Amino acid sequence: MAITSANQLELLQTAEAVAREKMIDPELVIEAMEESLARAAKSRYGTEMDIRVSIDRKTGRATFTRIRTVVADEELENYQAELTVEQAKQYLSDPKIGDEIRDEVPPVEMGRIAAQSAKQVILQKVREAERDRQYEEFKDRAGTIINGVVKREEYGNVIVDIGRGEGILRRNEKIGRESYRNGDRIRCYIKDVRREARGPQIFLSRTAPEFMAELFKMEVPEIYDGIIEIKAVARDPGSRAKIAVVSYDGSIDPVGACVGMRGSRVQAVVNELQGEKIDIIPWNEDVPTFLVNALQPAEVSKVVLDEEAERIEVVVPDEQLSLAIGRRGQNVRLASQLTGLDIDIMTEEEESARRQKEFEERTQLFMDTLDLDEFFAQLLVAEGFTNLEEVAYVEVDELLVIDGVDEDTAAELQARARDHIDEMNRKALERAKELGVEQSLIDFEGLTPQMIEALAEDGVKTLEDFATCADWELAGGWTTVNGERVKDDGVLEKFDVSLGEAQDMVMTARIQLGWVDPAELESDEEAEDEDAVDTEEAGA
Structure with a gap:
């Protein structure tokens, strides 16, 4: 031709x-x-x-x-x-x-x-x-909602015709009890768009928290206009969800705006999500207050926040425990996802029993170490003293506020506490030396004899050993395993050594050994500070 x-x-x-x-x-x-x-x-x-x-x-x-x-x-x-x-x-x-x-x-x-x-x-x-x-058409549409028509189903995955292409709604991205037939109209969230050898792959989702957020943006004009912001979303797809909102206009109630007249706005979202119950919660910068809101409808008596461990203890009335936990732990699980914290829930009776046990343990500590009677030891605990170091090195005036304690008694208490601490230090140091601890570690500033003994028992016997430790190995931390946070015990955790203090001590040891140049460290910190300033200016 x-x-x-x-x-x-x-x-x-x-x-x-x-x-x-x-x-x-x-x-x-x-x-x-x-x-x-x-x-x-x-x-x-x-x-x-x-x-x-x-x-x-x-x-x-x-x-x-x-x-x-x-x-x-x-x-x-x-x-x-x-x-x-x-x-x-x-x-x-x-x-x-x-x-x-x-x-x-x-x-x-x-x-x-x-x-x-x-x-x-x-x-x-x-x-x-x-x-x-x-790919060029859909790559910028990731993070938005799209309407499509069900084309076919393959091994539980739904292939959706979305106009100029096909999207895939995987089995794990479908709401549990949903089923589709060819020709059904469907609304999905574009979760990801990837360029692959066989062509662009458009992954859809109906279970993503962002899907709910985008639905609310479509139904609530105040969210679309930026007057109300969705701060967090947690979902148990098809069953229940929690959404935290905040208003930047004092005259607009964020919860009421999202609910709508007679619940019309939230009901439109509920209908799209196959009857998924939605709790709309006012967001608050104060984490404990936000958590109290997140655990609704349960009432909370007390909240104790541990920011370093990213854990929070919640005390509820005995009759509110099952409501706070929810069916199969659903309520507390969603509240945990919403706040990003691990939540421990206990009843007022359990919390009272725990506090009583701590009170008795501290009382016994002062009775044994300071040779006090039970009543006097209880007075110390009631005034907030928790360990010997506090008694030994506190200002005398803080001891004089205790009934029956004069200057002579306060001096005697501190002398006994210091004598006992010195004896404990001496025994700890002897034990550490028996375990083979080198003088370089003993002389390292910031480590007490008890800490050195704990390190020796864990196999850390030289300054070089100490310098190779990770901060979390010393102070403890948390690791996520299969979606659950697992506690990692630290060698020095019982001495209340924070993660920051552990980092500083390890870095100091590395500098003393010549592993790290302080000048380079300072230049790195200055560069990080400059980057942070540039980022803030760009954001402004």
Whole structure:
């Protein structure tokens, strides 16, 4: 098949038709045709030749051009596509290395195999262009809601027609009791768009917390306008959800705005989510207050926050315990997701028993170490003293406020406490030396004898050993395993060493050993400070 005048315009018409059908640029189709014709020409004239084809965008005429490049004599390798300066003189008056000589060659007769090959090239190029177009169209729509039509179901995954492409709603992204038939209309959240070898993959979701947030944005104009902001969402898809909102206009109630007149706004979201119950909660910067709101409808008596461990203890009346925990732990689980904290719930009776046990343990400590009677030891505990160090090194005035304690009694108490601490230190140091602790660790500032003993029992006996420790190994921490936070006990955790203090001590040890240059450390900190300032300025 030759490219004759009869079918020259047909090339352009075909390119236009394909481009219109696939919704891609006609130029891409013509370029694919040029490449396919060039391949066919190479198979006719020789694969070593550099033959290029140009299709006139107005007439459709295909021009076949052979290109030869001028190279140095010693670089001549391909005699079909290259020639020397001397050889080029018969074509150019003053040839230079790098010049190109173009000769038009006759159009080729395309046999059946060549035509089939050309067709495959064009189809491949069109497919690639179509995939690129789909990716470019949907990549910026990630994080939005899209309407589609169910096309088919494959192994529990739903394939959704979303207009100019297909999305996949995986089995684990469907709300549990939902089922779909071909042709059903469906609304989904575009969770991710990835460019893959088989084409762009558009992943949809109906269980993502962001899906609920986007639904509220569609139903509540105040959220769309930015007057109300959704701060956090936690979902048990198809069953129950909690959403925290805050208003930046004092005259607008964020909860009331999201509920709507007679519940119309929230009901529209509930209907879309197959009856999922939604608790709308006012957000608060104060974490304990926010948690109290998040545990609604349960009433909370007391909240104790441990920011470092990211844990919070909640005390509720005995009759409120089951309500606070919720069916199968649902209420407390959603509140935990909403606040980002681990929540321990206990009844007032359990909390009272725990406090009583702590009171008795501290009372016994003072009775045993300070040789006090039970009543006097209880007075110390009642005044807030929890350990010997507090008694030994507190200002005398704080001891004088206790009934029956004068200056002589206070001095005696502190002397006994200090004597006992000194004795404990002496025994701890002896024990540490028996375990093989080196003097370099004993002399390290910031470690008490009891700490050194604990380190020795854990196998840390030299300053080098100490410098290789991670901060969490010393102060303790939390690790997430299979979605659950697990406690990591620290060697020095019982001495109330914080994560920051552990970091400082380890870094000091590394500097003393020469492992870290203080100057480099300071320059790194300055760079981090500059980055933080730049980030703040960019945000402003």
